[in-house]
Amino acid sequence: MLLLALDTATPAVTVALHDGERVLAEASRVDARRHGELLMPAVDRVLGEAGVKLPSVTGIVVGAGPGPYTGLRVGLVTAAAFGAATGAPVYGLCTLDGIAYAAGLAGLDGPFTVATDARRKEVYWARYADARTRLTAPAVDRPAEIAERVADGPAVGAGALLYRDVFRDVPEGMPEHQSAGALAALAAERLAAGDPEFLASAGEPVRPLYLRRPDAQVPANYKVVTPR
The missing domain is CATH 3.30.420.40 (ATPase, nucleotide binding domain)
Known part of the structure; x- marks a missing residue:
């Protein structure tokens, strides 16, 4: 292999x-x-x-x-x-599963949250029972909106480090990216x-988890620049 x-x-x-x-x-x-x-x-x-x-x-x-x-x-x-x-x-x-697995290799055990920086003052996140078992589907939210859901355990990832007022238990030595x-x-x-x-x-194309629309958008109305 x-x-x-x-x-x-x-x-x-x-x-x-x-x-x-x-x-x-x-x-x-x-x-x-x-x-x-x-x-x-x-x-x-x-x-x-x-x-x-x-x-x-x-x-x-x-x-x-x-x-x-x-x-x-x-x-x-x-x-x-x-x-x-x-x-x-x-x-x-x-x-997020890869980061959770890395956290397990670094010694984190028990329920925890993985959160990465989604920009726009949001995080991509999911809850885990352990390093191999995801409990929730990946989501994108403002940290304040999920504060109660992530308050009962540690968190890892760049998003957790960025919003320490919400993710208050971020163990040292855990993966950031x-x-x-x-x-x-x-x-x-x-x-x-x-x-x-x-x-x-492996039999299907890998489906990306964008979770939201891209920043770049096709203009809805084009400006007329040629004479009529």
Whole structure:
């Protein structure tokens, strides 16, 4: 098994190669405005460090969000292109699930919340029973609107750090952004377990979790600039 994992749903452009047991190579850089510029060099760096050529990859794992429209689609389109070029199956995983899994690897146990920065003074968030079990569907809300729902346990992620007045229990040493290594490890675990839902997902295009409309909109009415 050789899984190439990538995620551009958070400000982190992150790529990793996993052999089913461990991460062979990983590269991450936090830059919310350069996803398209940074992703391919990161892929090249990871494959080069591991001494692996792209055609040898047996599966592509991509973070499906939630995340901003522009950044998220960079990873999704790249993953789809790799899948088409190599014939490897493409698996989509919720970005919040990857962060939750990484929190578990960092030692967090019991119910908690994952929250990332959604901009516009909002967060993308979900509740977890543990690092592998999501309790709620991913959502986007203003922190004050969910304060009561997230007050009974710790929280991790950039959104939790940004709104400490709502997410008051943010343990130190927890992940802030996505880690492709954790995302790949979660995928490898589900593949090894024969998770039927996860296996079946490779037969369909990965559906992005945008949760809201993109900032850029097509004008409803065009201004007439030519003589009638």
